[in-house]
Amino acid sequence: MNTENIKNQARQIRRDIIEMTYCAGSGHPGGSLSSAEIMAVLYFHTLQHQPKDPGWEGRDRFYLSKGHACPVLYAALAEAGYFDRSLLKAFRHLGSQLQGHPHRLKTPGVEASSGSLGQGLSLAAGTALGLKMDQKPGRVFCLLGDGELQEGQVWEAAMAAGHFKLNNLCAIVDHNNLQIDGPVEKVMGIEPLADKWRAFRWQVIEVDGHNIQHLIRAFDFARGIKDKPTVILARTVKGRGVSFMENRAEWHGRAPNKEEYEKAMAELK
Amino acid sequence: MKQNNKYHLVTDLNFKTIEQKPTRFGYAEALLELGRVNPDVVVLDADLAKSTLSGKFQEKYPQRFFDIGIAEQNMLVMAGGLSLAGKIPFVNTYGVFLAGRAWDQIRTSICYGDLNVKIIGAHGGLSVGPDGATHQALEEIALMRVLPNMRVIVPCDSNQAYKATLEAAKIKGPVYIRLGREPVPVITTDKTPFHYGKAQTCRQGKDVTIFACGLMVYLSLVAAEKLQKKGISTRVINLHTVKPIDKKAVIKAAKETRCIVTAEEHQLMAGFGSAVAEVVSQNCPVPMEMVGVRDTFGESGQPWELLKKYHLMDGDIVKAAEKTIRRRRRER
DSSP states (O other), rough: HEEEEEHHHHHHHHHHHHHHHHHHSOOOHHHHHHTTHHHHHHIIIIIIOOTTOOOOTOOOOOEEEGGGOOOOEEHHHHTTTSSSSSGGGGTTSTTTTSSSSSTTSSSOOOOOOOSSTTHHHHHHHHHHHHHHHHHOOOEEEEESSGGGGGSHHHHHHHHHHHHTTTTTTEEEEESSSSETTTHHHHOOOOOOOOHHHHTTEEEEEEEEEOOHHHHHHHHHHHHHHSSSSSEEEEEOOOEEETEEEEEOGGGGOOOOOOHHHHHHHHOOO | OEEEETTTTEEOOTTTOOOOOOOOHHHHHHHHHHHOOOOTTEEESSSSSHHSSSSHHHHGGGEEEOOOOOOHHHHHHHHHHEEEEEEEEEEEEEEIIIITTTTIIIIIIITTTTTTOOOEESSSGGOOTTTGGGGOOHHHHHHHTTTTTEEEOOOSHHHHHHHHHHHHHHHOOOEEEEESSOEEEBOOOOOOOOTSOEEEEEOOOOOOOOOETTTTTHHHHHHHHHHTTTOOOOEEEEEEESSSOOHHHHHHHHHHHHOOEEEEEEEEEESHHHHHHHHHHHHHHOOOEEEEOOOOOOOOHHHHHHHHHHOSSSSHHHHHHHHHHHHHHOOO
């Protein structure tokens, strides 16, 4: 798929995110919108997967560690063909296959249950270790939030992945600088981020997380690294694509009302 | 070694002469067997491989052993990740650092996703001894049995730990096995059947039933002999599978003996006795007395000194049995 098409997918994913959170009356649009390009590149360029056969043995795995951003995952999975788009409107409703946070036993294509922050990278490291033991080709991708990096377990996992030289593991940090209580640096500073990951024996790539070509190049480069895991620090804008949501912490976990919904959808045409 | 043919149990319970072995020994032997027969079995530890005995597996199968360092939360979830790659991980460290420290990891990443991880809690109970309260896990049965999809097994001796470990590998989904540090009397034999999820009757009786798990099964059998001398016929049932609990066996015993004692090396609140009480109270309410740790932390001391001080001995079980029988008589 070419850059232009992936860009269009990212826009459609954004429209789905607004649609889902509006229909649900709750959810997390901010951190979903910020990772739309990352997910579009993963699901329409980088990942080796077969949406009609979610359990295909040779597949790459994607684990969403920042589980609250599941609207972006559900949208990407629907667009990729894992399930029918009509399911999106039932997001967060009683009996829905699309839970408020991802659940692997409910949704085709969801590989891991998450929602309690800080655990996804350990899961990804474990799977990467298991695949490497058996010399299987699959790679493991894990998307984390930047606020999430305040969880100590992330660094336990980072230490282990570096120690075991898990070059089949690629973490992506959606570095949008905002968490619920405000700017990440103000709440509990995480910088210097690149140095931290390097100190834990990771290859670090810093990119503009909304630039499709940069992301593609970063994922391709990571595939060639032979002796360590890679982290892509993706600089992003929380709420990206909807003017009144951009860079505003209050859109972390609140849904648009009817007026806001219509305004957002008009912007995402 | 005298054996009771009906139950394939050792019948001479003399503490001075009965063979004693820690449950972790049987576990370690089973791990080696699993390593031999099942290439998918992998083992993780958090810097305690010599103590949990997972190191025995490490010596034999170094490629399938991972020391994750002193990082239990990461270890548990990495094990979950390994299971998603088709492995059957056995995770090892002390019970407090598994069930306690990594509880949310076990809940969200492992149980919610129903991942095939075997969690082996070493050093359960007061019998850990001199390390004291920080290392004496007295809460894991409660913490683990409350989680959907989790199974909880508390083997009574080394032989049973061996069998339970092999069984756990066959189950698809999370399993917690509680082991102990100290040598405890071996009351089962190679021939004793182990049926996951089924109560193991160790002695028949009609006046009172004692339900026990772990080390307390031996002490309950000793208590039953003492009660026999007082003319009280005592049934002893080993509920090694605390979850899923064998409801039928509990209800049957409640109906037949009309009073019950539970015995556990664990907090009374929300633990093993509570699990039995949940079944009894909802199906066939009869008087119950519970032997266990009464809402207090342990302390340093020799294992048997501690069991005595915290009222977990055979004599305490005898008293509880007499009390529950008295209560039943009053109710009639």
